[in-house]
Amino acid sequence: MIITLDAMGGDTAPQSTVYGAVWAARDFGIAIQLVGKPNRIATELAKHDTQGLDLQIIPASEVIEMEDSPAESVRSKKDASVNVGVRQVKTGKSHAFVSAGNSGGTFVASLFGLGRIKGIKRPALTTAYPTRSAHRICFLIDVGANADVKPEYLVQFGLMGSLYTEKVLGIPNPRVGLVSNGEEKDKGSKIIKEAYKLMNLAPFNFIGNIEGKDIPAGLADVIVTDGFTGNVIVKLSEGLPKGIMETIADDFKTPTTLIVGGALITTTVVAMYRTKIFGLTALLSGLLTWRKINEIKKRFDYREFGGGALLGVDGVVIVTHGRADAYTIRNAIRAAKQAVENDIVNTIKEYL
Amino acid sequence: MIITLDAMGGDTAPQSTVYGAVWAARDFGIAIQLVGKPNRIATELAKHDTQGLDLQIIPASEVIEMEDSPAESVRSKKDASVNVGVRQVKTGKSHAFVSAGNSGGTFVASLFGLGRIKGIKRPALTTAYPTRSAHRICFLIDVGANADVKPEYLVQFGLMGSLYTEKVLGIPNPRVGLVSNGEEKDKGSKIIKEAYKLMNLAPFNFIGNIEGKDIPAGLADVIVTDGFTGNVIVKLSEGLPKGIMETIADDFKTPTTLIVGGALITTTVVAMYRTKIFGLTALLSGLLTWRKINEIKKRFDYREFGGGALLGVDGVVIVTHGRADAYTIRNAIRAAKQAVENDIVNTIKEYL
Numbered sequence: 047m048i049i050t051l052d053a054m055g056g057d058t059a060p061q062s063t064v065y066g067a068v069w070a071a072r073d074f075g076i077a078i079q080l081v082g083k084p085n086r087i088a089t090e091l092a093k094h095d096t097q098g099l100d101l102q103i104i105p106a107s108e109v110i111e112m113e114d115s116p117a118e119s120v121r122s123k124k125d126a127s128v129n130v131g132v133r134q135v136k137t138g139k140s141h142a143f144v145s146a147g148n149s150g151g152t153f154v155a156s157l158f159g160l161g162r163i164k165g166i167k168r169p170a171l172t173t174a175y176p177t178r179s180a181h182r183i184c185f186l187i188d189v190g191a192n193a194d195v196k197p198e199y200l201v202q203f204g205l206m207g208s209l210y211t212e213k214v215l216g217i218p219n220p221r222v223g224l225v226s227n228g229e230e231k232d233k234g235s236k237i238i239k240e241a242y243k244l245m246n247l248a249p250f251n252f253i254g255n256i257e258g259k260d261i262p263a264g265l266a267d268v269i270v271t272d273g274f275t276g277n278v279i280v281k282l283s284e285g286l287p288k289g290i291m292e293t294i295a296d297d298f299k300t301p302t303t304l305i306v307g308g309a310l311i312t313t314t315v316v317a318m319y320r321t322k323i324f325g326l327t328a329l330l331s332g333l334l335t336w337r338k339i340n341e342i343k344k345r346f347d348y349r350e351f352g353g354g355a356l357l358g359v360d361g362v363v364i365v366t367h368g369r370a371d372a373y374t375i376r377n378a379i380r381a382a383k384q385a386v387e388n389d390i391v392n393t394i395k396e397y398l
Numbered sequence: 399m400i401i402t403l404d405a406m407g408g409d410t411a412p413q414s415t416v417y418g419a420v421w422a423a424r425d426f427g428i429a430i431q432l433v434g435k436p437n438r439i440a441t442e443l444a445k446h447d448t449q450g451l452d453l454q455i456i457p458a459s460e461v462i463e464m465e466d467s468p469a470e471s472v473r474s475k476k477d478a479s480v481n482v483g484v485r486q487v488k489t490g491k492s493h494a495f496v497s498a499g500n501s502g503g504t505f506v507a508s509l510f511g512l513g514r515i516k517g518i519k520r521p522a523l524t525t526a527y528p529t530r531s532a533h534r535i536c537f538l539i540d541v542g543a544n545a546d547v548k549p550e551y552l553v554q555f556g557l558m559g560s561l562y563t564e565k566v567l568g569i570p571n572p573r574v575g576l577v578s579n580g581e582e583k584d585k586g587s588k589i590i591k592e593a594y595k596l597m598n599l600a601p602f603n604f605i606g607n608i609e610g611k612d613i614p615a616g617l618a619d620v621i622v623t624d625g626f627t628g629n630v631i632v633k634l635s636e637g638l639p640k641g642i643m644e645t646i647a648d649d650f651k652t653p654t655t656l657i658v659g660g661a662l663i664t665t666t667v668v669a670m671y672r673t674k675i676f677g678l679t680a681l682l683s684g685l686l687t688w689r690k691i692n693e694i695k696k697r698f699d700y701r702e703f704g705g706g707a708l709l710g711v712d713g714v715v716i717v718t719h720g721r722a723d724a725y726t727i728r729n730a731i732r733a734a735k736q737a738v739e740n741d742i743v744n745t746i747k748e749y750l
Contacts, residue, residue, distance in 0.1 A: 074503070077446070078703070083522075101715070113463035115584075135434055153471050176646070177641065177644050178641050183449050190579055193579055193585075193587040194587045194588055195589075199737075225630060226626075227542055227545055227625065227626045227629035227630065228629070233545075234545060234626065235545040235546045235624075236545075236546055236627050238545075238626070255529070256639060257629070257630070257633045257636060257637075258629070258630040258631065258633030258635075258636070259633040259636050259638075259640070260633075260637065261634060261637065262634070262637050262638045262641030263637055263640075263641055264641075270424070272578045272587075273579065274578075274586065274590070274627070275626070275627055275630055277579035277580070277609070277610070278577060278579065278609070278610040278627055278630065278631065279610065279630065279634060280401050280609060280610070281609045281610030281611040281612075282610030282613060282614070282631060282634055282635065282638075283610070283611070283634065283638060284633075285609075285610060285611025285612065285613065285615055286635060286638050286639070287613070287639070287642060288613045288614070288615075288616030289529065289530050289615055289616075290614070290639060292530055293530050297659040298689030302686065303686065303690065305513025306679075306682060306683045306686050307680050307683070309683070310679050310680060311671075313675055313676040313679040313680070314676065314680075316673065316676060317669040317672075317673045318669075319675065320669075320673050321665070321668060321669045321672050322671065323665055323668070324665040324666065324668060324669035326664070327658075327661050327662050327665040328662060328666075330658060330661075331658045331659070331661070331662040334654065334655065334658050338655065351621060383595075386445075
């Protein structure tokens with residue numbers, strides 16, 4: 047299997063992209079094509095042990111920057127890394143394309159370069175989202191590609207999301223929920239009410255409307271929404287825990303808390319030293335708590351999921367976060383591999 | 399000043415409503431009219447010391463239940479507590495109406511009973527939202543009344559929200575932000591892009607588009623959005639911290655953690671006893687941390703804000719959460735008092 051990576055896309059590219067590619071090539075035993083400026087990629091590759099790995103550089107002289115307008119820059123920068131990467135897939139030289147760059151740019155380049163799957167009205171951007179369910183994640187579609195939608199687009203999002211969640215993420219008979227401002231079927235905007243009716247007749251496990259609070263609770267496995275609301279959901283979910291944690295940190299930075307905290311640490315060390323058994327228990331407990339906290343952090347870490355697929359285009363494209371580090375890139379490549387192995391594109395085609 | 403309270407509205411009414419009314423009457427020295435079934439209200443009142451308080455019962459034989467359809471039940475249940483309460487304001491027998499009942503019902507009853515302020519196209523439901531800003535809150539408008547909007551409705555939401563935030567919440571020259579799927583002015587659905595242009599010309603401090611992550615960060619004081627997205631924001635903000643906390647709790651409930659935790663507590667008690675100074679510091683630190691945690695909980699507690707106003711109707715109406723307890727009811731009555739004192743209805747009229 048060959049996966050093409052946009053080596054120039056993302057806030058810390060090409061350092062993190064090249065590192066992630068090396069990591070993935072070793073862990074999954076696949077060939078990786080690195081698209082971008084050859085000398086910059088080569089400099090990064092030289093920092094790693096690439097012995098025995100199948101890594102190839104595909105030259106691309108331009109880059110679509112984060113602040114570039116997607117539609118314009120994809121047209122004007124013919125030799126941009128996303129355009130070159132998508133062409134590798136189109137011409138059959140690669141099985142999938144992965145990018146952490148400007149997601150609008152990747153979307154437009156993929157749409158122009160690969161075209162839509164016949165019958166799909168609008169491709170959509172997706173992401174995995176951590177939940178409390180047994181599967182630990184749900185799958186959000188759309189998270190930004192289509193700010194304006196029609197009811198029939200939402201039904202297709204439900205279908206594509208259901209197939210991806212079952213075939214690639216491995217969740218059997220996924221529950222598909224439609225985001226609305228109330229659980230009842232008469233709740234929602236005009237478009238949502240119409241989509242509800244159509245989804246009731248669709249060939250997937252539609253469980254009805256779900257509210258904002260039901261998403262992290264894990265009440266559905268596939269969360270169908272328009273790209274506007276989906277973007278608000280993803281960004282708010284990123285900002286809310288951050289806001290709460292920072293406020294707590296602010297509040298704990300008062301002189302009283304710092305003095306008392308310091309005194310407590312000092313006397314704890316003294317107590318640990320004087321009473322041997324307490325010292326041992328505290329140490330053991332500290333280690334276990336630390337391990338536990340790391341497990342939980344990992345569970346709510348978007349990096350684990352490696353990014354979402356761009357569904358509805360005629361090829362496998364994985365779009366990951368602009369802030370992706372090497373580990374996220376590695377996992378995004380894994381997601382691409384799984385999508386290819388499970389032949390998601392043909393699965394969608396067969397269902398239409 | 400006289401405030402009318404829907405004594406029958408809310409999950410724990412009339413216990414919590416009557417308790418909240420007694421509390422508010424004592425704390426703020428105002429007259430309160432309790433609307434609902436007289437014997438049930440009297441039974442609750444008898445549980446409290448109401449000596450010297452101005453509390454009056456206004457009979458209403460019906461109640462709009464949480465599961466009732468707002469439009470139908472407001473029409474069919476003429477003697478519902480919300481209808482009777484709104485009539486008190488309409489006929490000048492009271493200055494404001496407060497309800498924790500079916501918010502759609504309160505909305506419809508207020509719209510029918512009081513009418514719109516002349517020039518206002520659509521009244522909106524609002525809420526205060528905790529943030530990290532110096533003001534500690536922002537003001538969300540609309541959070542559920544209008545699932546479908548037009549650009550000009552959003553501009554009016556910005557105007558009403560700005561006036562309420564300045565006059566009633568006391569935030570000078572509030573920054574008004576428009577929720578979108580990107581900060582740039584060309585981001586958004588068709589309606590949002592059009593609203594952006596109109597808001598740039600409006601007589602308030604418009605700061606542009608804001609993303610989901612900017613809301614808890616406190617980048618704007620007034621958050622303008624349609625009722626569909628506003629509902630998703632509020633419900634997700636309620637569900638997300640809950641989901642994370644519950645997952646952490648689940649994860650900590652393993653046998654290993656429980657055994658180690660128990661051992662640590664036992665040995666800490668032993669260590670506290672053996673080393674006197676550690677015992678004292680631990681106790682002091684425990685107390686301070688406890689106080690701090692309570693402060694933070696209060697800060698992120700929707701109950702502090704007592705609910706949002708229903709803006710755009712020709713009278714003061716405060717709608718609070720169905721799960722409101724006595725403290726929330728007390729604070730909702732305080733919000734009504736502040737809205738009356740600052741004459742929010744006439745302030746909006748003057749601006750139109």
